Amino acid sequence: MTSDDSARQGQGQARTIETHAVLAPERAEAVLDLLAEAARHDGQQAVSEQGRLQLRGGRRTGVSHLLLTVGDGELVGYAQLEDTDPVEAPAAELVVHPAHRGRGHGRALGSALLATSGKRLRVWAHGGHAAARHLAQVLGLTLFRELRQMRRPLTGLDLPDPVLPPGVSVRTFVPGQDESAWLAVNAAAFAHHPEQGSLTERDLADREAEPWFDPAGFFLAERAGTVVGFHWTKVHAEEQLGEVYVVxxxxxxxxxxxxRSLTTIGLRHLAAQSIPTAMLYVDADNKAAVTVYERLGFTTYETDLMYRTET
Structure with a gap:
């Protein structure tokens, strides 16, 4: 546990930051409530899907949870640190309750993350808002990654028929049968990608247990019985938003x-459900993928930024 008892709030409340390897269920629910309140205020999540999944289900190797409380234990800030990449610095996400911003809590969490990580740190700023850019500057972090969210309308979708390479067929994912094959092709396809390429059997099981999971929207391309590609779609029912979750x-x-053919198949699947809009995430420096998506009618909607310590 680390604490900053000298840090006083407007009404004399002490600020405390505790670091946990695992959160009890009631603590995890309190953090999820905090994240939901911040998302309602900000219009987007401050912690990624992977980070939210890692709040539940017990200990996760390399994952730490930092809880910032004031007064008699009121939870007003949260940060998650993931140190699982054998090469890259640990990655973090953080959030402060909207009603408690502007009081130094974000800086306190950022400083705690720097101390915990040995001053080797990468931090996501989802949406790239001005306050997050300012905090990164205060903490001495520099911008090094830009992740674009792109969107396109699905109403009246008019895309050329997909043309599959010779010998390739497409079917949908079968839970309990295709997990190992998917994990293998995902790792190969994203060997260069620190988050996606490292997904484990547990990570996949977490997603299969989520209410949004639908194997009918999870397409596998096979050649001679071997999975050689996939397009996993996702529907955000509340927002009526379809996602090119991963191709x-x-x-x-x-x-x-x-x-491109798999992307088209997935988009047609989403459009057939009367979903009005599709979205996806792509690294800005992946010029080939950005070009493909632009040709499919996607345009940049917003941008997530990642900052890091100097290496």
Missing amino acids: GVAPDAQGGGLG
Whole structure:
């Protein structure tokens, strides 16, 4: 546990930051409530889907939870630190309750993250808001990654028929059968990607247990019985938003248009459910993927930024 008892709030409340390897269920629910309140205020989540999943289900290797409380234990801030990448610095996300901002809590959490990580840190700023950019500057972090959210309308969707490479067929994912094959092709397709390529059996099981999971929108491309590509779609029911959740193609199957065809198949699936809009995330420096998505009618909607300590 680390604390900053000298940090006083407007009404004399002490600020305390505790670090936990695992959160009890009631603590995890309190953090999720905090995240939901911040999302309602900000219009987007401050902690990624992966981070929210890691709040539940017990201990996660390399994951730490920092809880910032004031007074008699009121939870007003949260940060998550994930130190699982063998090469990159630990990655973090943080949030402060909207009613408690402007009091130094964000800086306190950021400083605690720096101390916990040994001053090797990467931090996401979802939406790239001015306050987050200012906090990154105060903490001495520099921008190094830009993740774009792109969107396109699905109403009246008019895309050319998908043309699959010779010998390739597409079917939907079968829970209890296809997990190992999907994990293998996902790891190969995203060997260069620190988050997506490292997904584990537990990570996949977490997602299969979520209410939004629908195997009918999870498409696998096969050649000679081997999975060589996939398009996993997701529906955000409350927002009436369809997502190109992830598209991947095995290295030896790339370059033949399979990724574009799988994307089209998934978009048609979403449009058939009367979902009005589709969205996706793509790294800004992945010029090839950005070009493909732009040709499919996507345009940039907002941007997430990642900052890091100097290396």
